Amino acid sequence: MKAVRFHGKHDLRIDEVDGPDELGRDQVLVRPTFCGICGTDLHEYDHGPTWTSTESNPYSGAALPQILGHEFSAEVLAVGDAVSTVAPGDRVSIQPQIGPRDDYFGRRNLPFLGPNASVVGLSWPWGGMAERAIINEANAIRLPPDISDRQGALVEPAAVGVHAVDRANVRPGDSLLITGAGTIGAMAALAARAAGIANIFISEPNAKRRERIRAMDIGVMLLDPLTSDVAAHVRGVTPESLGVDAAIECSGSGRAFNTCVDAVRSQGVIVQVGLMGGKVEVDPFRWTVKDLTIRGSLNYPLTIWPRIFSMMRSGRFPVEKVVDAEVTMQRVKEDGFDALLAPGSAKLKILVSMPT
Known part of the structure; x- marks a missing residue:
């Protein structure tokens, strides 16, 4: 064969x-x-x-x-x-x-x-x-009969995005920053929208990729980290300029991770999904004084497939x-x-x- x-x-x-x-x-x-x-x-x-x-x-x-x-x-x-x-x-x-x-x-x-x-x-x-x-x-x-073969091939990456949103511990009405608009970043945005997250910000340096996400029409605010201070912008449009409730880092960039630290409010959650190829410079002191929760997110619960089917079937994912x-x-x-x-x-x- x-x-x-x-x-x-x-x-x-x-x-x-x-x-x-x-x-x-x-x-x-x-x-x-x-x-x-x-x-x-x-x-x-x-x-x-x-x-x-x-x-x-x-x-x-x-x-x-x-x-x-x-x-x-x-x-x-x-x-x-x-x-x-x-x-x-x-x-x-x-x-x-x-x-x-x-x-x-x-x-x-x-x-x-x-x-x-x-x-x-x-x-x-x-x-x-x-x-x-x-x-x-x-x-x-x-x-299930109403889930297509094409959708079936997308369950695995969809599960990664859904699990990342779960790990962010966000609730309907919350705000979320996603850094990196690749497949997993896009899946996380779709999952966050399905979960009722009110304000979703996506930071992506690739202009064509930003246009690609914009064309998906999922109601997110797109930011260019090469021309703007993403963390400052996010803080400026959140209540009392405190920052977002959570951030999901999907790019595998140390700079993007530190942007997440700057952008989340105190007691916020940062979920690291993107795979980093080496060591990066971070400031754990800021994690402490902001009382942050830093979480990795690897894969998904092995029992999540029926949940993803249901989300697809709802039309909201x-x-x-x-x-x-x-x-x-x-x-x-x-x-x-x-x-x-x-x-x-x-x-x-x-x-x-x-x-x-």
Whole structure:
């Protein structure tokens, strides 16, 4: 079968590989339908390997070259003897976090925090950018009839955005700053709007990206951190110039993180989602005197898929607005990865339409 495999930095190939031949009792064979190109995939391609490795994953045995794709929907083709929640012909959305369930974090339904974590499409033998894949039963979530395959491929990044908003501890009527208007920043903005956040500010240096977000028409205030003092502006339009109730940092920039510190009110919350590639200079004294809560946000609760389905179904969480294009597997590098990484690109999400 054909598969999109990452071999190393800037080395992405469409390879002919052996298809899945052994199905465990609790495993599911699927045919991917749509697969999103994630920021993590882009980072691997442009800067990696980071999440992938030449050494075998201790849990899954996966090693480079790696079949990419962890945001995808699929059709079930076959199931193991012990599988009861899905059947051949079902449409599913893939929850890609995998790991042992008998260690400290696995017993708490947080396997992705454990030392032997594995992710479909990054550290699992199979991924969504292939004609076939094997995943565990727990990772195949049946799609409701009124949720499309395209929406199914967007559940995973949507869950990241929703979880970030949850971690921000905001309530209807609150105010929120988001730094970085990539896919996750856009998803966080959509989730915040669905949650009833009254005032949403987005800081983004890329003018084309700001226009892209403006065209989504979701009622946010867009700011350019290169030409304005974002924190001062935000404080100036919040009650008593105190600042926003919370901030979500999605760019992976130390400067943006410090902007969040300046922009939130005392006892505000800052959620760090963007992955920073190195150390940054911060001032923890300010965290203390403002009595701030600083939180990381990794992934999402593994049980969040039905909630995302409900949010999509309500019409108040139009995640399809982040999609810029659909490309074929054969053109995934040129029309997918390269297009998203092009200097000044405004694109948020490109879906790979997998062959039938």
